[in-house]
Amino acid sequence: MPFSRLKSRLARTHNAIMGGIQAVIGNNTRKDSMESLEEALIRADVGVTTAMEIVDRLKEGFRWDEESLRQRLSDYVYDILKDVEAPLEIPYGTRPFVIMVLGVNGVGKTTTIGKLASRFVTRGKSVLLGAGDTFRSAAIEQLEIWGQRVGCPVVKHSQGGDPGAVAFDAVRSAISRNTDIVLLDTAGRLHTKVNLMEELKKIKRVVSREVPDAPHENLLVVDGSTGQNALNQAKLFNEAVGVTGIVITKLDGTAKGGIIIPIARELKIPIRFIGVGEGVDDLREFHAREFTEALI
């Protein structure tokens, strides 16, 4: 992906933080400078606690000009994010490689599946989609349209069906067709709903009975405009089924997605991709350096 494109997409984020930094130049007391930086981080949804901690770290330095401050902030954020930079790798010989896509309602799970499918197909892989959202009205048809767009088969049951059974059929079908990758859609669910989290565990069990070690990737989709709640989402989905990767969506808007910083710090779960639009190509691999530079 051209770096310039990501950078321009995230330019607004950049400007917000720069605004904070510019304010610093005008200030001459150390306290004011710190407060401006803290404000910029809070406005990016980093969270007040994490923002205070980060800014506290910036005190360890001598130079207080714009460039030095910016550099120290950037270095520190990069340090946090590089720990979670780990692109999704599909190991040779693992077939089918099963990816279960999870998240709360409306974050972009189904769209991300469409984008991922296209990405894999472009790279010469065979892909099968499992319509595991049997709850929401027309969720199955939504995924089918993505299947048509990308040109890969969709295994489905009818609305109201058992998502575990869909997962079973999807995986079985992939085995018999010798498909490389299975992408399982799931219904959006709030992390606090115990019964729905139990349902996820069941889907996972069903899949692992058919393919040892599957699902190989439990991909949590987080809406980039979410506030502090995203940390709870990540924690509880992780407790329930073990999250192995994160996608942050809707970063084409004015939201900053700063909540990934506390998530990365606390949970150290790899961030695989970012979503920057509704189109099939609007998915980028997450790169800590690029993200940090676009952010700060």
Add this chain to the structure above:
Amino acid sequence: MFDGLSDRFRKIIKDIKGHGRLTESNVESALREVRLALLEADVNFTVVKDFVNAVKEKALGKEVLLSVTPGQQFVKLVRDELTHVLGDAAAELTFRGRPTVVMLVGLQGSGKTTTTAKLARLLKSKGRNPFIVPADLARPAAVLQLVKLAQQIKVDCFDVGGRTDARDICSEALRVAKLKGYDTLLVDTAGRLHIDPELMDELKDLKEILSPAEILLVADAMTGQDAVNTAEGFDKAIGLSGVVLTKLDSDARGGAALSMRMTTGKPIKFVGVSEKVDGLEVFHPDRMAGRILGMGDVLTLVEKAQVSMDEKKARELERKIKKDSFTLEDFRDQLQQIKRMGSLDSILSMIPGFSSLKKAKNIKVDEKNIIKIEAIINSMTMKERLNPAILNASRRVRIAKGSGTTVQDVNRLMKQYKQMRQMMKKFKKGGMKSLRNLLPI
């Protein structure tokens, strides 16, 4: 997670105690806590600043009444001010024009389509004759999503046919509505970013065509700092008449409500509380204030309980408690009722003071525990559930095996059950007051 201001204030109350009036110095630390609590609840940075300043102005110099502690008075002041800013009273929908047109707008995935169906259902139940218009042609299967929802709630839905432009759909739907005598048009629109000029222009055109009485911004309660930009963006472009805050069944504190209200001045009219079509409620500013501050919300709890508790079952339970014949079968029933109300943590958090209680007594609310208890009871025969006295050692071993738990788990449950019955004797009146004591924690 929900400790929020309740716990902070316990500390502050101690600080302010002893002073005769609220002064600059004794109110300072309290305000700092308010600021932090609001930021943690995702209230926008600028909005927090403005709000805290307003509270400060009101607080300074206030005589402390003798009847209440200064701390209590300060808490009340903050909560009152927040309630006031959020809108004092519940705001109603405006009906104007023939038909009345309601447009639902917002970011992608915020809940517009679901809310369209929920509103249609609500209006229908109030005797109106609504017509649903699916004008989202962008998201795959969005039209079908709404067509299916409309069927489910038995409300007529405009047939989009082969139309590929939202403008065409809206003008044709309006014509049909007038012809057929529908009194309310509910228009679902495609999700869009407020910075997308093309799509914002489309909204302006739709507004022009429809002359809506209401343009409701549908926003996710989990939204962070950006809520102000979205609300402002949509408001400036097309002029909002109100906001619907969805996904309040989450554990988000919902500071976005305050952010949007303070930047646009537009009332929050409804809240979404479930994925289902009946999950729409009128907005209550006082409850939202409590939620944002993390202070517990007894009213919502009581109401939720009332809705979820089957009337007949509740009366039956009360009778049993009075007669002292509460069986494990009843217990299981109650657990299911509780589960229907939402997560245990979110219910408990609505009980004021619980968050500090949790810490004080080091009680861990474990939802897994409920699942375990249910599994154990499920593995019992009906005879055992109705008369647990017959549970000897071998029966307990069987139950443990059947439920995938251990004999210790079964024993623990039996002990809890015994304690519960003892407690119930003290709460012969039954009803909600005893709820917390019935929880297996």
